[in-house]
Amino acid sequence: MSPHPSTEVYDAIVVGSGANGGVAAKELSERGLKVLVLEAGRTPDASELGNQARDMAKRVYNLAIAKRQSYQSMHPGYWKANPDLFIDEKDNPYTTPPDQPFYWIRGRQVGGKSLTWGGITLRLSDYEFKAASRDGHEQDWPITYQDLAPYYSKLEKFFQVRGSQEGLAQLPDGDYQPTLPLTPAEEHLKQIVESKWSDRRLIPSRGFGLHRRTPEQPWPAYSSLGSSLKAAIATGNVTLRSDAMVSHVIFDPDTHRARGVGYIDRNTNQAYEAFGRTVVLCASTIESVRILLHSTEKYQTAGLTNPSGMLGRFLMDHVSTSTFFLLPKIKQTKTFDLSGCDSFFIPCFCNLESQQEKFLRGYGIWGGVQRFDLPHILRKVGDGSIGFLIAHGEVLPRYENRVQLSQDVVDAWGLPVPHIECAWSENEHLMLDHMHRQIDEIIKLAGGKNMQLTEMFHVPVFSEFVSRMEETMSYSAPPGYYIHEVGGARMGNSPDHSVVNAHNQIWEAPNLFVTDGACWTSSGWQSPTLTEMAITARASEFIAEEMRKGNL
Structure with a gap:
């Protein structure tokens, strides 16, 4: 330094x-x-990573005593990582209108949020870059997919991203390392989805594998500390x-x-x-x-x-909803890794060409089955396979969704803080309705049952926080929650x-x-x-x- x-x-x-x-x-x-x-x-x-007992003790202090991470704790990622990698909300406040909550999930440290990132790497297509030309809402990007394609490839090779070649127009293939197979329960779900809908595909996710810490590579490859920033510092040209x-x-x-x-x-x-x-x-x-x-x-x-008056305008996030479920007839005999590439996607539910749905743009579903579990003593259900489906979709750019500077609130260092105004429009609510119907149908066809985590597991000490988290996510997570702003x-x-x-x-x-x-x-x-x-x-x-x- x-x-x-x-x-x-x-x-x-x-x-x-x-x-x-x-x-x-x-x-x-x-x-x-x-x-x-x-x-x-x-x-x-690097010693701050991977100590679950210490991390849980910190969560108890931060939530029950100091009360400094109320928004941060609403996100599932908070419960997997060292809570010190999330912001202290008392020192770093922000404001919103009373009726428009925004869950600003942040990390302030060298490496930023890359240390808590899920490691999923998906390319955009011209369906996104040129969406306005199709549906007339707002404006196209001034760049195309071909403008970014060489840089996508360079980064995928540098990061050694894993994935599979699928030939989907709405989700361009990349330069991937071989990926790992789907779990048996995911293969079951794939058969259900692709036999029911001719235009649907369930594919392995694309991204980083689970980090296996070594003395030579203490930081995850998906973090800048373990990859890009590390390479930059090695040049000798970076302070x-x-x-x-x-x-x-x-x-x-x-x-x-x-x-x-x-x-x-x-x-x-x-x-x-x-x-x-x-x-x-x-x-x-x-x-x-x-x-x-x-x-x-x-x-x-x-x-x-x-x-232009545009600075601060057109703030967006992904509209999202999450569902946990149980496949009671498929035994969870093994727990597989859950990471950026160890999961699946169903891309993309949208009206690419037709106008049969009432909403503009589209969404995808990220999911995993047999990817996580808790010790058998904490299970309330039998030996079935546990899974999740998380739909997240495009939010239309709207002039009203904006960031300003607060006129009367400053942070612990005297800097004016953001005032964030962001709400879902009718288009997002129509998309959410479609998401829920699709997810429910997929689970039903697979022989599954929608369940809450607190119905599947005994969650001592933090059952109240988990229940609040599930309530927040149940129909539509608030803007900011998905950390894709x-x-x-x-x-x-x-x-x-x-x-x-x-x-x-x-x-x-x-x-x-x-x-x-x-x-x-x-x-x-x-x-x-x-x-x-x-x-x-x-x-x-x-x-x-x-x-x-x-x-x-």
Whole structure:
């Protein structure tokens, strides 16, 4: 780690060290650029992973005593990972309208949310990039699938993603390592689905396998610490500075180009500045939007004027619902791994060509059977196979869904916090109704029974939290819950209707880039992380080339 005060002007300042920040640092540094990576959180140690007893004790303290992670604990991922990898909500508040809850699940540490990511890597297709041309809602992305395809391939090869070639137009194949077979119960479900619906396929999921920790590879390969950020640091061209909470972008008063960023030391509350020829925001969707909003002329000298009025608008997440079930006639004789590739997808329930359904866009179903269990003494049911189906679908971009800065609430360091307004529209409710009918029919045809976790297992100590979690998820999880939020600084062909151009440059300041989920034009239904990283890799290549030409 470098000391804070520095007069060095870096080629690029990358804000955020998670999945996207790691890729930006890797792609820029490997091309010879000097890169400063700023991370708002601390530097974790690999020993923090994999101690279930310690993690459970921390959850008891954080939830029952300190009461600092009420939203974080609503997400299932919180119960699998070290709770220290999730945000302290008292120090890091945000606001919403009373009738519009938003579950903002966050992680502030080197590696960001990549340390708690599920590791699913799905490509988007032109069904998503050009959806507006089909149904007329809002606008297309200014890029196509072919623009991202080379970067998808490069990342899949680098990460050694596992998957299978299926030839589906709505879910393009990638460059995969061989994947593992479906479980016997999943093969049963596959036969049911594909015999019932001629246009449905149940396929192995695509992504990372379960992490097997070794001294040589303590961090998971799906985390930036175990992959992209690790490779970036190995170039010798990267300076990593943790506990550096970026407040805003600094602009040159004459050129209005970005000069660097202002940030606060998380431990001392001291303010600092860092300078670079380019600034790349990879801080996560809402955090990048917060930084941009705090960089407007209302708050900063020579700040952004936001001429389109689009900054902060069109926030999206995936609309989702979860169902657990039991297949009583199929014995669960073995528990298989559950990971990004050790599961399945049914892509994609949508009106690709027909208009027989009343909702626009589409959704997919992620699932697994025989993938998890608890000791037999905790089972309330017999020896049947336990499974889950989670549908998540595209949320339409809507002007009303937005992020602003709170006018009266600040975080523990005095920075204004986001005020988030996001609600589901009629289209999402129609999609949810379809999701529930499809899931119920699949389980019924398979000979299964919908059940709650608390009906299948004795859950001592945390039964109340598990019940609340299931209640939250029962029909429709609230916005934010699925941790797939995108939008707020959307990409487009015109500065009148977007915040960044097709190369992720802020229209007003072409050496300021936004490459994480904030730049998304529409949400698609697929897990977004691989596409975010592909966009980041593409923008990084552009930055390096433009810098070589002297244009940045």
